[in-house]
Each structure stands twice: as C-alpha cells, then as structure tokens.
Amino acid sequence: MTAAQITRFFQRTAWYDGYVLLPGAWVNPLEVLLLSVGGNLLSLAVPLVVMQVYDRVIPNQAMDTFWWLTGGGIVAVTLDALLRWIRAVMNGRMSAQFDHLxxxxxxxxxxxxxxxxxxxxxxxxxxDRLNAVGTLSNYYVGQIIQVVLDLPFAVLLLVAVAYLGGWLVWVPLGLLAVYLLLVIVARRHFALARRQQAESNDRRFDFVIQVLQGLHLIKAQTVEEQMLRRYERLQASTAEINLRAGFWSRLPAESGMAFGQLVMFSLIALGSPLVRDGMLTVGGLSACMMLASRSMQPIQSACLFWLRYADAAIARERLQRISHMQPFRQPESKPLPATIRGGLELRGLGFRYAPNLPWVLQNADLSIPAGSQVGIIGSSASGTTTLLLLLRGLLRAMEGSVVLDHYHMAKWDTTDTRGLVEYVPSRGTLFRGSILDNIAMFDAACTDAALEAGGLAGLDDIVAMLPMGYETQVDNQAGNILPMGLIQRICIARALVRRPRVLLFDKTDAALDLDSEQVFSWLLDRLRGRCTVVMVSNRVRVLRRMEALFEIENGRIVPRTLADLDRTVAAEV
Structure with missing residues (x-):
C-alpha cells in the first residue's frame, strides 16, 4: 500500500472504498470468494438431507440411505464449520494488516x-481520530466482502423456496420488506444519536484528560468535589445519548431474531394446509422453513452492515480531518547543509496563527552573529515562544523570511535539524524509558554522546545517587516524582547530544533550582563562541551573561541594553 492510496482513501467517502483503494490490506480476493461460495453451497446440505429423510427414508424405511444421508450431512456441516473458521482467520489477518498500514x-x-x-x-x-482506524477496521475487514458475496446466495435460497413451496415464497419476502422498513427508520435515528454520542464523548474525554493531567493541582486546591460534579453532568448527558443510540442499534438485531421465528411460524401455518391437501410434502415444508430462515441471515447482516455505516462515516470524517492537516515537509525541499555555522537573521518577519487572528510578530528584524549569545525578554503573551519556533523552523513565516547562514529556511527542509538547531522548552518532557534513553532519544548509536552530554549538563553526580543510575526508568509522569530541575537538565543534555550549531532556550532556566542554575551558567560559559545561543528568560542573572538583549514589543523586536534591564527591574521593584 502506498501513501497515495492512503490519501485517496481519506478523501473518498464511498462505502466500498476501503476495499477498492486499499488492496494492500487484503488477502487474495479469489480465496475469499471460494470460501464464501463453498460455505453457502454447503449450507444447502442440511435442508436437502431433512427433505429426503421426511419424504423418502421414513416412508420407505430405507435405513441404509438414512445412514448415508446422515454421514453426508455431518461431512457437510464439518466442512462448513472449517470454512467459517478459515474465513475468520483471514479476517483477523486482514484486520491486523489494515490497522498496521x-x-x-x-x-x-x-x-x-x-x-x-x-x-x-x-x-x-x-x-479519537487515531481510534477511528480501529472503527474502520471493524467495518471494512471481511464485512464488505462477506455481505457482497452472501447476498446473491440469499436470492438463490429464496428461489429454492419458490421452487419447492410455490407461492409460500411471498411469506419471507413480505416479512423481509417489513424488516427493511424497520431498519430504515432505525438507521435514521441511530445516525443522529451516534453523532451526538461522538460529540458528547469528545467533551467527556477532553475533561478526563485535563483532570488526569492536573490531578495534583486538583488535590492541592481541594476541588475534587467540583470536578466530580462536572464529570457527573457530562456523564449523565452521555448516558442519555448512549441509551438512545443503543436502543436504535439493538432494535434491528433483536427484531431480526423475531422476524426469523415469525417466518418459520408463518410457513408452518400457511404450509400445513398444502401438506394436508397433498400439494406439498412434509420434507418440502421443512426444507422451505430451513431455506427461508437461512436466507434471512445474509439479508439481516447486510442491513446491520448498512446500519453501522453511521459509525464508519464518523470515523472517515475524523480521518479526513487528519488528511486535511497541511504537511510541514515539502517534497521539493532539500535538507539543510551540515556546514551551518549558526548565524541567524530575521528580515521583515510577520506571523500569525490564523488569518482572523492578530499578528504575533510583524515587520520584525533581528540579526544574531554565529557563536554569540542573545537574550530575549517579553511578556507571557508577547510571542517569545513563537519567535523561537520560527527560528527552529517549526513554524513558517507568513511575511518576510528567517535566514540561517544565508539559507532561507522556507526553501529548505527543516523537519530534521538534529545537530544543527535544537530547541529546549520551558517545561521538559520525558518519555517512557531510561534516563539514558531520554537523553539519546532511543538512538543506541548516540549512547556515548548522551553520556558525555549528561556530564556537561551536570547529571553525573545526581544520577549516581539513583538506584540504577542512567538506567533508571522514567516516563511522562516523572514530574510528579523527580525534581523539575533534574528533568530540565535531562532535556538540556538531550539538546547537547549532537553538538548543535544553534541552541534555543525557551525560559529553560525557569524550572531550575539554584544548583541547576549554577550548572546552567557554567554550561553557557562553555558554549560561548562554540554555538549560537538564543535565550528567552526573565531572570536578570542569566540575562546579564548575554552579549545582546532584545525585547518583543507590539510585534516588533527592539534592542535593549543592560541599563534598560536595570531600569525595568527597578520599576518593577
């Protein structure tokens, strides 16, 4: 399966696209066809055996024939079960391939x-968008092929009923028409309830994620009761919608069983007079009952498949939203050269997050020589983080340009700037694994460099006190156990592994304790002249170490001096 096929799959909405557009996710269609044809033909064996037993074996006391028929029926049932098992295995394989691809x-x-x-x-x-893959897997894998291949045999079975019972075939046909009307009504209500259910679940899951992320704060503020009341209201709304969706979802399935029994009872009631008058044999009536009941199964499966299309439609919409997200990597862009020295320049830079939002930066100019250390100050909403993300190449300028050593970054592939430009956020993030894994970002080839970077970040003495040293296991919840200063040092070491030419610190020092800040200051002195450092900070001690200061003011970048910084501090005091 290619990326182009996946893209077309996202953009199309027809019910059969999962099979037509994703051939790499399926086994040989001929195998599935043979299994379905074989299974449906074998399903005719039991009605035929029953008819022969009632009409020929019992009246003629032909026990030899009876044992032959019984043996053949057992073989047919066994083969049918085997074919169904093989088809289930193939469906499982296709489901795994679909989920993976x-x-x-x-x-x-x-x-x-x-x-x-x-x-x-x-x-x-x-x-929810990622979970939509599983929903589509359950919908597409096996169901489309099974429904399409089984429906013609439902017609064949009804033709057999008409051949044996004549006008009795109108009994299952009439009840099928009533059942289809019921499914149409149920689907209309189910589709509406299912969309409401998806929206309600989105709100509830978002709230749960927020609670889990801020559980320590909730306990510290003793607002558990308020959070519980909010969740109860969300849960009550969700439960009401789930009740409606579940009712309309189960109605066709439960009614299908009742309609199947009604078909058999109606055939008995209307076929018994025909048997009495000699127009139909007992075996023929029994065969009609079994064939009519068997013909209901693929039709009911098709109806339930059509009913559940509402789930697949919602899942397709969620995946289409992912496909509409613009890719950051441009196919024609080339990777930045490895000979970057680290000079940065902004030329008339303008950026905002959406056309209807105000400009974060506008007509901003900045020049940073290679190897220098520059401090950036600004309020929390002034755009300091946005500036660093633009310098890192994670955001694209809407006006002007960002230049790295005379290379316009908009014309180059900046998705992988490891070893060139590294960004350290204000709050470090750890992934499940060891401390060494987090520094090397799970790249075994960088183990030695990661250990050296840990030493530069002052981790050796602290990590040595942990039970397993650098092999100590951590995860994204480590902030609840490990000091924030230690986590921030790990993230600083992670940025130093590949010896970058440019280091961008986004208020990295804000989470450092006094010892960590001293180590950080020593590190800045070691880096001076070796790589370009752009530091966003509000700490005067750190800013005094910078060679130049700039402030973001009303979307522009304005030069500042240490005297300006002292006056600002004095005014705040």
Whole structure:
C-alpha cells in the first residue's frame, strides 16, 4: 500500500472504498470468494438431507440411505464449520494488516503536520481520530466482502423456496420488506444519536484528560468535589445519548431474531394446509422453513452492515480531518547543509496563527552573529515562544523570511535539524524509558554522546545517587516524582547530544533550582563562541551573561541594553 492510496482513501467517502483503494490490506480476493461460495453451497446440505429423510427414508424405511444421508450431512456441516473458521482467520489477518498500514500512515500524517494545525484541536480529539482506524477496521475487514458475496446466495435460497413451496415464497419476502422498513427508520435515528454520542464523548474525554493531567493541582486546591460534579453532568448527558443510540442499534438485531421465528411460524401455518391437501410434502415444508430462515441471515447482516455505516462515516470524517492537516515537509525541499555555522537573521518577519487572528510578530528584524549569545525578554503573551519556533523552523513565516547562514529556511527542509538547531522548552518532557534513553532519544548509536552530554549538563553526580543510575526508568509522569530541575537538565543534555550549531532556550532556566542554575551558567560559559545561543528568560542573572538583549514589543523586536534591564527591574521593584 502506498501513501497515495492512503490519501485517496481519506478523501473518498464511498462505502466500498476501503476495499477498492486499499488492496494492500487484503488477502487474495479469489480465496475469499471460494470460501464464501463453498460455505453457502454447503449450507444447502442440511435442508436437502431433512427433505429426503421426511419424504423418502421414513416412508420407505430405507435405513441404509438414512445412514448415508446422515454421514453426508455431518461431512457437510464439518466442512462448513472449517470454512467459517478459515474465513475468520483471514479476517483477523486482514484486520491486523489494515490497522498496521492505515494506522502507521495516520500517525505519520499527524507527526508531519504543521504545528498550527495540530494545536487547533484538543488532545482528546486527536486520540479519537487515531481510534477511528480501529472503527474502520471493524467495518471494512471481511464485512464488505462477506455481505457482497452472501447476498446473491440469499436470492438463490429464496428461489429454492419458490421452487419447492410455490407461492409460500411471498411469506419471507413480505416479512423481509417489513424488516427493511424497520431498519430504515432505525438507521435514521441511530445516525443522529451516534453523532451526538461522538460529540458528547469528545467533551467527556477532553475533561478526563485535563483532570488526569492536573490531578495534583486538583488535590492541592481541594476541588475534587467540583470536578466530580462536572464529570457527573457530562456523564449523565452521555448516558442519555448512549441509551438512545443503543436502543436504535439493538432494535434491528433483536427484531431480526423475531422476524426469523415469525417466518418459520408463518410457513408452518400457511404450509400445513398444502401438506394436508397433498400439494406439498412434509420434507418440502421443512426444507422451505430451513431455506427461508437461512436466507434471512445474509439479508439481516447486510442491513446491520448498512446500519453501522453511521459509525464508519464518523470515523472517515475524523480521518479526513487528519488528511486535511497541511504537511510541514515539502517534497521539493532539500535538507539543510551540515556546514551551518549558526548565524541567524530575521528580515521583515510577520506571523500569525490564523488569518482572523492578530499578528504575533510583524515587520520584525533581528540579526544574531554565529557563536554569540542573545537574550530575549517579553511578556507571557508577547510571542517569545513563537519567535523561537520560527527560528527552529517549526513554524513558517507568513511575511518576510528567517535566514540561517544565508539559507532561507522556507526553501529548505527543516523537519530534521538534529545537530544543527535544537530547541529546549520551558517545561521538559520525558518519555517512557531510561534516563539514558531520554537523553539519546532511543538512538543506541548516540549512547556515548548522551553520556558525555549528561556530564556537561551536570547529571553525573545526581544520577549516581539513583538506584540504577542512567538506567533508571522514567516516563511522562516523572514530574510528579523527580525534581523539575533534574528533568530540565535531562532535556538540556538531550539538546547537547549532537553538538548543535544553534541552541534555543525557551525560559529553560525557569524550572531550575539554584544548583541547576549554577550548572546552567557554567554550561553557557562553555558554549560561548562554540554555538549560537538564543535565550528567552526573565531572570536578570542569566540575562546579564548575554552579549545582546532584545525585547518583543507590539510585534516588533527592539534592542535593549543592560541599563534598560536595570531600569525595568527597578520599576518593577
């Protein structure tokens, strides 16, 4: 399966696209066809055996024939069960292939999207979009092929009923028409309830994620009761919608069983007079009952498949939203040269997150020589983080340009700038694994460099006191156990592994304790002249170490001096 096929799959909405557009996710269609044909033909064996037993064996006391018929029926039932088992195994294989191929492509599209698109929706909605792959897998894998191949045999079975019972075939046909009307009504209500259910679940999951992320704060503020009341209201709304969706979802399935029994009872009631008058044999009536009941199964499966299309439609819409996220990587862009020295320049830079939002930066100019250390100050909403993301190449300028050593970054592939430009956020993030894994970012080839970077970040003495040293296991919840200063040092070491030419610190010093700040200051002295450092900070001690100071003011970057910084501090005091 290619990326182009996945893209077409996202953009199309026909019910059969999962099979037509994703051939790499399926086994040989001929195998599935042979299994379905064989299973449906074998299903005719039991009605034929019953008819022969009632009409020929019992009246003629032909026990030899009876044993032959019984043996043949057992063989047919066994083969039918075997074919169904093989088809189930193939469906499981196709499901695994579908989940792997489509899931990997969806994750790749999500990781390759622009940050502006990613941040427009919540984490909960992104999780729902990823979970949509499983919904489509359950819908597409096996069901389309099975429904399409079984429906013609339902017609064949009804033709057999007409051949044996004549006008009795109108009994299952009439009840099928009533059942189809019921399914049409149920689907209309189910589709509406299912969309409401999806929206309600989105709100509930977003709230749960927020609570879990801020559980320590909730306990510290003793607002558990308020959070519980909010969740109860969300849960009550969700439960009411789930009740409606569940009712309309179960109604066709439960009614299908009742209609199947009604078909058999109606055939008995209307066929018994025919048997009495000699127009139909007992075996023929029994065969009609079994064939009519068997013909209901594929039709009911098709109706339930059509009913559940509402789930697939919602899942397709979620995946289409991922496909609409603009990829950050441009196919024609080339990777930045490895000979970067680290000079940075902004030329008339303008950026905003959406056309209807105000400019974060506008007509901004800045020049940073290679190897220098520059401090950036600004309020929390002035755009300091946006500036660093633009310098890192994670955001694209809407006006002007960002130049790295005379290379216009908009014309180059900046998705992988490891070893060239590294960014350290204000709050460090750890992934499940060891401390060494987090520094090397799970690259075994960088183990030695990671240990050296840990030493530069002052981790050796602290990590030596841990039970397993650098092999100590951590995860994204480590902030609840490890000091924030230690986590921040790990993230600083992570940025130093590949000896970058440019280091961007986004208020990295804000989470450092006094000892960590001293180590950080020593590190800045070691880096002076060796790589370009752009530091966003509010700490005067750190800013005094910078060679130049700039402030973001009303979207522009204005030069500042230490005297200006002292006056600002004095005014605040």
């Amino acid at each position: 489509v899931g990997c492509q969806v994750m790749n599209r999500l990781l390759d999207c622009r940050l502006e698109d990613y941040e427009r929706v919540s984490i909960g909605e992104h999780l």
